Amino acid sequence: MFCPECGSILRPKDKGGKRILFCSCGYTKVPDEEMSAELKETVIPQKKIEVIEKVEIHPKIKIECSKCKNKVAYYWTQQTRGADEPETRFFKCTKCNYTWREYS
Numbered sequence: 390m391f392c393p394e395c396g397s398i399l400r401p402k403d404k405g406g407k408r409i410l411f412c413s414c415g416y417t418k419v420p421d422e423e424m425s426a427e428l429k430e431t432v433i434p435q436k437k438i439e440v441i442e443k444v445e446i447h448p449k450i451k452i453e454c455s456k457c458k459n460k461v462a463y464y465w466t467q468q469t470r471g472a473d474e475p476e477t478r479f480f481k482c483t484k485c486n487y488t489w490r491e492y493s
């Protein structure tokens with residue numbers, strides 16, 4: 390690297406812990422690499438929170454289970470085949486987990 394003032398070769402020199410380039414004419418320069426290195430920061434990208442398990446909670450209704458005679462069951466509907474087909478109603482006993490269906 391040469392001095393932009395007089396064209397002489399710049400010489401490295403330590404000044405206050407920092408390495409600078411200096412010339413006999415009095416010109417000094419802080420090397421670009423040193424400056425950019427100081428400004429560098431490690432950026433850690435934040436991890437996205439992933440949904441591992443989606444727990445579906447069905448509404449509970451009063452209906453008697455044919456197996457254990459429990460009177461509460463989860464209730465949901467599902468379109469089984471085509472859109473012209475009627476919805477199928479599903480029931481799941483909250484006690485014995487027995488699941489049954491009923492056509493509307």
Ligand SMILES: [Zn+2]
Pocket residue numbers: 392393394395396397412413414415416
């Ligand atoms: Zn110079």
Ligand SMILES: [Zn+2]
Pocket residue numbers: 454455456457458459482483484485486487
């Ligand atoms: Zn049951």
